[in-house]
Amino acid sequence: MLLAVLEHDGAAMAEAAREALTFGRALAGRMGVPMHAALIGNNEGALVATAGAHGAEVVHTALHPVLSDYGPEAWGEVVAAMVRRLAPGAVLAGGSDRGNEVLAQAAARLDVPFVANCLDVDPADWSITRIQWGGSLLEDVSLSAEVPLLTCGLHSVAAETAETPAAPTVEEFAVDLDAALARTAVRDRVVLSAGVTLSTAPVVVGGGRGVGSAEGFAPLEELAELLGGKVGCSRAVTNNGWRPHADQVGQTGTRIAPQIYIAAGISGAIQHWVGAMGAKHILAVNLDPEANIVTKADWAVIGDLHEVIPAISAEIRARR
Amino acid sequence: MRICCCVKRVPAPGARINVTADGQAVDVAHLGFAVSPHEECGVEAAVQLTEAHGGEVTVLTLGAPEAAEQLRYAASVGAHHGVLVPTDGSGWDPQRTALALTAAIRTLEEAGGPFDLLIFGNESADSGGFQVGIRVAVALGRPMVGGIKGIEIDGPTVRARRETDAGFEVYELPMPAAVGVKEGINLPRYPTMRGRLASKRLEVAELAGDALPGGQAMRRLHRPAEAASETVILGTGPGAAPSVVDVLADLGVL
Amino acid sequence: MSEVPAEARCVVIGAGIVGNCLVGHLAKLGWDDLVLLDKGPLPNPGGSTGHASNFIFPVDHSKEMCLLGAQSADQYRHLGLSVDSGGIEVARTPERMDEFQRRMTSATAWGIEARLLSPAEVGELVPYINTAVILGGFYCPTVSVVDSLETGTRMRRIASEAGCRVFANTEVRDITTRDGPLPGVRTVEAVVTDKGTIRAEYVVIACGVWSNRVANMADAYIPLVPAVHQMADVGPIDVLAATNNEIGYPIVRDMDTFCYERQSAGSMEVGSYAHRPILHHPDDIPSNDEAALSPTEMPFTPDDFDQQMEEAIELMDMLGDAEIRYAINGLLSLTPDAMPCLGEVPEVRNLWSAAAVWVKEGPGMAQAVAEWMTYGYPRVIDTHGADVARFYPEERSDTHIWARSAEHFNKTYGIVHPFEQWESRRDLQVSPYFSRQQALDAEFFQARTWERPQWFASNADLTERYGLQDREVEWDARWWSPITVGEHLNLRENCGLVDLSAFQIFELSGPGAVAYADRLAVNRIDVPTGRAVYTPWLTPDGGFRADLTMIRTGHETVRIVTGVFDGGRDEFWARRHMPTDGSVRFANITEQVTTLGLWGPNAPEVLSALSDHRWGDAPYGSLTPVSLRCGDRTIEAELLRISYVGDTGWEIYAAWDDGPRLWDALMATGADLGLRPTGGGVYGTSGRLEKGYRLMGAELESEYNPLEAGLARPRLKAADFIGKEAYAAARAAGPSEVQMCVLTVEDHSDRAGRKRYMQGGNEPILTADGKRITDSHGRVSRVTSAGPGPSVDRYLLMGYLPRELAGPGSELQVMYMNELFPVRVAGTGAVFDPEDRRLRG
Numbered sequence A: 001m002l003l004a005v006l007e008h009d010g011a012a013m014a015e016a017a018r019e020a021l022t023f024g025r026a027l028a029g030r031m032g033v034p035m036h037a038a039l040i041g042n043n044e045g046a047l048v049a050t051a052g053a054h055g056a057e058v059v060h061t062a063l064h065p066v067l068s069d070y071g072p073e074a075w076g077e078v079v080a081a082m083v084r085r086l087a088p089g090a091v092l093a094g095g096s097d098r099g100n101e102v103l104a105q106a107a108a109r110l111d112v113p114f115v116a117n118c119l120d121v122d123p124a125d126w127s128i129t130r131i132q133w134g135g136s137l138l139e140d141v142s143l144s145a146e147v148p149l150l151t152c153g154l155h156s157v158a159a160e161t162a163e164t165p166a167a168p169t170v171e172e173f174a175v176d177l178d179a180a181l182a183r184t185a186v187r188d189r190v191v192l193s194a195g196v197t198l199s200t201a202p203v204v205v206g207g208g209r210g211v212g213s214a215e216g217f218a219p220l221e222e223l224a225e226l227l228g229g230k231v232g233c234s235r236a237v238t239n240n241g242w243r244p245h246a247d248q249v250g251q252t253g254t255r256i257a258p259q260i261y262i263a264a265g266i267s268g269a270i271q272h273w274v275g276a277m278g279a280k281h282i283l284a285v286n287l288d289p290e291a292n293i294v295t296k297a298d299w300a301v302i303g304d305l306h307e308v309i310p311a312i313s314a315e316i317r318a319r320r
Numbered sequence B: 001m002r003i004c005c006c007v008k009r010v011p012a013p014g015a016r017i018n019v020t021a022d023g024q025a026v027d028v029a030h031l032g033f034a035v036s037p038h039e040e041c042g043v044e045a046a047v048q049l050t051e052a053h054g055g056e057v058t059v060l061t062l063g064a065p066e067a068a069e070q071l072r073y074a075a076s077v078g079a080h081h082g083v084l085v086p087t088d089g090s091g092w093d094p095q096r097t098a099l100a101l102t103a104a105i106r107t108l109e110e111a112g113g114p115f116d117l118l119i120f121g122n123e124s125a126d127s128g129g130f131q132v133g134i135r136v137a138v139a140l141g142r143p144m145v146g147g148i149k150g151i152e153i154d155g156p157t158v159r160a161r162r163e164t165d166a167g168f169e170v171y172e173l174p175m176p177a178a179v180g181v182k183e184g185i186n187l188p189r190y191p192t193m194r195g196r197l198a199s200k201r202l203e204v205a206e207l208a209g210d211a212l213p214g215g216q217a218m219r220r221l222h223r224p225a226e227a228a229s230e231t232v233i234l235g236t237g238p239g240a241a242p243s244v245v246d247v248l249a250d251l252g253v254l
Numbered sequence C: 001m002s003e004v005p006a007e008a009r010c011v012v013i014g015a016g017i018v019g020n021c022l023v024g025h026l027a028k029l030g031w032d033d034l035v036l037l038d039k040g041p042l043p044n045p046g047g048s049t050g051h052a053s054n055f056i057f058p059v060d061h062s063k064e065m066c067l068l069g070a071q072s073a074d075q076y077r078h079l080g081l082s083v084d085s086g087g088i089e090v091a092r093t094p095e096r097m098d099e100f101q102r103r104m105t106s107a108t109a110w111g112i113e114a115r116l117l118s119p120a121e122v123g124e125l126v127p128y129i130n131t132a133v134i135l136g137g138f139y140c141p142t143v144s145v146v147d148s149l150e151t152g153t154r155m156r157r158i159a160s161e162a163g164c165r166v167f168a169n170t171e172v173r174d175i176t177t178r179d180g181p182l183p184g185v186r187t188v189e190a191v192v193t194d195k196g197t198i199r200a201e202y203v204v205i206a207c208g209v210w211s212n213r214v215a216n217m218a219d220a221y222i223p224l225v226p227a228v229h230q231m232a233d234v235g236p237i238d239v240l241a242a243t244n245n246e247i248g249y250p251i252v253r254d255m256d257t258f259c260y261e262r263q264s265a266g267s268m269e270v271g272s273y274a275h276r277p278i279l280h281h282p283d284d285i286p287s288n289d290e291a292a293l294s295p296t297e298m299p300f301t302p303d304d305f306d307q308q309m310e311e312a313i314e315l316m317d318m319l320g321d322a323e324i325r326y327a328i329n330g331l332l333s334l335t336p337d338a339m340p341c342l343g344e345v346p347e348v349r350n351l352w353s354a355a356a357v358w359v360k361e362g363p364g365m366a367q368a369v370a371e372w373m374t375y376g377y378p379r380v381i382d383t384h385g386a387d388v389a390r391f392y393p394e395e396r397s398d399t400h401i402w403a404r405s406a407e408h409f410n411k412t413y414g415i416v417h418p419f420e421q422w423e424s425r426r427d428l429q430v431s432p433y434f435s436r437q438q439a440l441d442a443e444f445f446q447a448r449t450w451e452r453p454q455w456f457a458s459n460a461d462l463t464e465r466y467g468l469q470d471r472e473v474e475w476d477a478r479w480w481s482p483i484t485v486g487e488h489l490n491l492r493e494n495c496g497l498v499d500l501s502a503f504q505i506f507e508l509s510g511p512g513a514v515a516y517a518d519r520l521a522v523n524r525i526d527v528p529t530g531r532a533v534y535t536p537w538l539t540p541d542g543g544f545r546a547d548l549t550m551i552r553t554g555h556e557t558v559r560i561v562t563g564v565f566d567g568g569r570d571e572f573w574a575r576r577h578m579p580t581d582g583s584v585r586f587a588n589i590t591e592q593v594t595t596l597g598l599w600g601p602n603a604p605e606v607l608s609a610l611s612d613h614r615w616g617d618a619p620y621g622s623l624t625p626v627s628l629r630c631g632d633r634t635i636e637a638e639l640l641r642i643s644y645v646g647d648t649g650w651e652i653y654a655a656w657d658d659g660p661r662l663w664d665a666l667m668a669t670g671a672d673l674g675l676r677p678t679g680g681g682v683y684g685t686s687g688r689l690e691k692g693y694r695l696m697g698a699e700l701e702s703e704y705n706p707l708e709a710g711l712a713r714p715r716l717k718a719a720d721f722i723g724k725e726a727y728a729a730a731r732a733a734g735p736s737e738v739q740m741c742v743l744t745v746e747d748h749s750d751r752a753g754r755k756r757y758m759q760g761g762n763e764p765i766l767t768a769d770g771k772r773i774t775d776s777h778g779r780v781s782r783v784t785s786a787g788p789g790p791s792v793d794r795y796l797l798m799g800y801l802p803r804e805l806a807g808p809g810s811e812l813q814v815m816y817m818n819e820l821f822p823v824r825v826a827g828t829g830a831v832f833d834p835e836d837r838r839l840r841g
Helices: A015-031 A045-053 A072-086 A097-110 A179-184 A215-226 A235-239 A270-276 A292-296 A305-319 B037-053 B065-076 B094-112 B132-140 B193-199 B237-251 C017-028 C063-078 C094-110 C119-125 C148-161 C208-216 C306-315 C317-321 C362-375 C398-409 C434-439 C461-465 C483-493 C513-520 C564-576 C603-608 C656-673 C680-691 C724-732
Strands: A002-005 A035-040 A058-062 A090-094 A115-122 A127-132 A137-143 A149-152 A169-172 A186-191 A203-207 A230-233 A260-264 A281-286 A299-302 B002-007 B009-011 B033-035 B056-063 B081-086 B117-121 B144-154 B157-163 B167-174 B177-181 B204-206 B216-222 B232-236 C007-013 C034-037 C082-084 C087-091 C115-117 C136-140 C144-146 C165-167 C172-179 C186-193 C196-205 C225-235 C251-254 C259-264 C267-272 C297-299 C323-334 C341-344 C351-355 C442-447 C450-456 C495-499 C504-509 C531-538 C544-554 C557-562 C585-588 C593-599 C623-630 C633-641 C649-655 C675-678 C738-745 C785-789 C794-802 C811-816 C819-827
Touching: A002 A015, A002 A072, A002 A097, A015 A035, A015 A090, A015 A097, A015 A149, A035 A045, A035 A072, A045 A058, A058 A072, A072 A090, A072 A097, A072 A179, A072 B144, A090 A097, A097 A115, A097 A149, A097 B132, A097 B144, A115 A137, A179 B167, A203 A215, A215 A230, A215 A305, A260 A305, A260 B237, A270 A292, A281 A292, A281 A305, A281 B237, A299 B237, A305 B237, B002 B037, B002 B065, B002 B094, B002 B132, B009 B065, B033 B037, B033 B065, B037 B056, B037 B117, B037 B144, B037 B177, B056 B065, B056 B094, B065 B081, B065 B193, B065 B204, B081 B094, B094 B132, B117 B132, B132 B144, B132 B177, B144 B167, B157 B177, B167 B177, B193 C306, B193 C317, B232 B237, C007 C017, C017 C034, C017 C148, C017 C351, C017 C362, C034 C148, C063 C082, C063 C094, C063 C144, C063 C362, C087 C094, C087 C119, C094 C115, C094 C136, C094 C811, C115 C119, C119 C136, C148 C165, C148 C362, C196 C208, C196 C362, C208 C225, C208 C323, C208 C351, C225 C398, C251 C306, C259 C306, C267 C306, C306 C317, C323 C398, C341 C362, C351 C362, C434 C442, C434 C450, C434 C656, C450 C483, C450 C675, C450 C680, C461 C483, C483 C495, C483 C675, C483 C680, C483 C785, C495 C656, C495 C680, C504 C513, C504 C564, C513 C544, C513 C557, C531 C724, C544 C564, C557 C564, C564 C585, C593 C603, C593 C656, C603 C649, C603 C656, C623 C656, C633 C656, C649 C656, C656 C675, C680 C785, C680 C794, C738 C811, C794 C819
Parallel strands: A002 A035, A002 A090, A035 A058, A058 A169, A090 A149, A115 A149, A203 A230, A203 A260, A260 A281, A281 A299, A299 B232, B002 B056, B002 B117, B056 B081, B081 B204, B117 B177, B144 B177, C007 C034, C007 C196, C034 C165, C087 C251, C196 C351, C495 C675
Antiparallel strands: A115 A127, A127 A137, A137 B216, A186 B167, B009 B033, B144 B157, B157 B167, C082 C144, C087 C136, C115 C136, C172 C186, C186 C196, C225 C267, C225 C323, C251 C259, C259 C267, C297 C323, C341 C351, C442 C450, C495 C593, C504 C557, C504 C585, C531 C544, C544 C557, C593 C649, C623 C633, C633 C649, C738 C794, C738 C819, C785 C794, C811 C819
């Protein structure tokens, strides 16, 4: 079987986990094995149901006081234990911070390879295509491992439920964890902004060097708010101190996957693009019809963002 | 504090990354080299911690002899020591890299005492394996958390912040500990002219180290196919706003 | 996305400062069917303009560079895109302090405000400078900082309003040409881009560092190479930020470390010409996509900059603690001779170059090229030094471009002597006598690619014979020898043999040859066979374009003999105006013919020993075939009765391979008659100056006409020729405003009591009360040539003077090394043998 390790926040399944289930379902199919899922620190019916909806036939739940909140060492230890005891044909997680971290922890404990951010996996010989350079480059690797540990590139597949959802069997996985592993568990949480975040927003309005100043982002904020979205920016913007780093979309910033990315005054440098290419659609607003982002966009408006963006906001208000 | 910061020499990000004709390496003809961005922030974090709490920063790298340049760069922004584990410059897989770094850290600790904190970049800008720091930490038995965008020292504890969609998580690791940091934890300083000149005097220590290759072998690098998209020009200037809103309505995001 | 038009009158490739200004100037001159292309985005397509330091120091010893720079600075000012920050060159060595005296002299020549500062005075203007390490400063208050990107945008807009179509992100893939209509010259046909093909009558390459690569697409050459200039921006620096200004303090050029410090808002740009030469092939420049910053902002190589940082900190301590926030290996263009590449390329008709131009000269040079394309030659100034046609084939090779560029890169802020010789790429082209001359310890000067003896150390005994001393001050004595005076006096007393093999010799032939020759020349070429005619060629505006000898060698043949410095340009001019009906053929026969000059009172006797030729048979200017007995062989040669040194004798033309035999025979025969090998110091300077002969590129430039130069013949020839209309108008306008004069230096002593000798490097001629002399066109009176007149015992200068100051005996002053020396006008012609008695025998 293929074991998909599920990221969750205790209540809801992470998007990355649903992607992993989607990716894993296909991979398990090619391997000719069923897909199981690992639900660590939780056995909520809703999470189990979601796993089933995405094709997991068995959900292994691991509960332990040390697992009361996320901790990379404890989670990694659980995955390692599952590998030892359940002997999966492969282990897969989503290519999120946690997914990569947990599988790296598990791989280190098992002393086996771990291949992060895979796009294409051929289980016949475990030749794999994976992401390098944040997506600017691809690497073909051959993997030689007792058990392949993989993550699938974040947003490299769209999460989809299975055509024939399963009602998964829940199997409790008993773990005996050293209490010391709690040393890396989450101690506290600080919620900074309620509601949508940049990485989950359905609409992102991005601004680049063309915005010109911190103040220049006000119309972008306004449009984002009208659309229930968030404002993002390019690296040039954070380097100029116009926006905090948290708003940066790109290879070293946040990867976004909105329904539409409205890119205003952004040239479309590759480092930005790899953060934005998860967007389902792109609308570019740019003075230069030849700008990179324009050629990559689905739609473009050629013009000054300082005029075009307020006009879009006005039009939306007029229609409401 | 004794801090060890592991860095990787990578082609300076910012340009399109091309591959050599044989697909075996990145074409570096037009590229400068730099400390991988997350790790550049790691060096800055380490230097700030020693500025606040005293102590010394040792920067450790594994790579071609030219990687000494990146050690000097780290020294030019305040790192105290530079250690190179020289390789022939070929790409080592993550397991092999982690084993060699682990051995190097053990050697350094035997000579100079344990490091209170190991700082890694969350992942390298080039190969992006997301694991070397974790493997080293596990091998050394250190608690390790990645994705860190804030570090404070509180007595024997490292309080580290990790960004999430909603805000951040707080971790408290007993030292000795390890963290994987991400860009955004700080804005790394640039070297001053004097710093650069002083870094010329850095004595780069070399530690021989090797390990057996792991199970992941690179076969070929290639560029992703560029999706040729036909861009629909909705109009010019503010007059295009109605067409834009039509599109937004069709997508159901209004 | 946007398709390019199928046709345009003129396509300009490159939207940097040059291309933008060029389309702007062309539009102002009435060109409306223009296309401007760049492979990068606008407004900064990624070329050298985008990272330029954008400052202009106005003083340059070269007239061409200085005045085109001034023209550019004025254009930036006129657009309101320039700030006069002032600038100070600081000296750390006594040699540099001497150079500042020379710069003061050039500043006076070109009318630029400047003054010398003590270290303390430098410190008052630049409070953060360490005055302890400098000896003084040279201050120009009109040093300016310009906005080259915005200037380009404005000029492009001017062109767009006139109809110019602009295409960014459009890459040129090829430039196609077709044969004809000129014989042996291709004509540009079209520019092939990734967005379509544009057929064009004219194509201009203004692609900066990429220019040679683009020219190569048409099998043409623009000899330049991309070279690194390192620059680091360091900051923040409070004292600079406190100015609240892009530039609040004067720019400092730390001349002896080859670096500059230029404020850029709150930080300082430290730029260097001190590092090792780092040259790149254009194919190695990344594309916009491949470049981390821009294609011409290449990754910084810090090891090359460390020395400069130490020196910068020494000069300005505050820089040491400033952060290096941006540092690049910026690319700029270097050429083999450090001059730009302007004009139509010789290989392809209507393919033009506007390249190797820096921001400081961009607008002015763009104007020059626009005028050149419109009027047939620039009006703003003579651009002969920048003419892309000046290069010989050997100078177009990458080997040559790289070697010379590497050699002069570190001289960007260097102290360069006007006669400084190159070290690299010597012996490229040598005469048949080269080994013999080496055996005689000749000191070779290189004229473009040709080696020519300047004097012969084997003649050192002449200094004793004539009691000659070396010059007192090293600078004056550098690249000079008193032997040259000895050779001069010996030639006047006995005779001398001068190697003239570097002459560039062309042949026009065919039924239309003579008529075509007459179309080029001011003076009549349709003369009896065997006659030589010394004649100017004019620009369409009636200024000097060439100055040479044309010989009617046959019914349908004309030989053109010109100097080596202008050979390439003159060949270009001669080929480019040819009739398209095939009635004229052109051949360059330089390497088939060797030329020796044999002059002096004993010359006839020397020659008589080799032939039955009788002295005095042929009139001056006649060409006579002759058989010369050279040892056991007789060789066929031609004797041209002519002289550039003012003594009787001939230019002897012979087959190249017969040269050594001829040399040996003449030297053997002449041994008892006082014949000495004689160098270019006599031929080009002392002999010439005593006779008041004008030299192309020195006295003769396109700003001047034959009337002003004193070369007008009494009557205007009937046949039409290029420039005739303008020349006729000038003749009709009456006496010229200025006259070319020969002056004598009346006292050589400087304030320290040392004897000084001007070099002919544009030293200003001032009135007796020290005022600059300019005419109504703004042309300044300056020394165009200088050198000894040993036979008249005077040091001689040449220069244009307004008629009222040009009378014999007129007392004036010349500034040299910032000191004034009294001079007197001798006349407008020869000071030695003004009746030409010796010449005509």
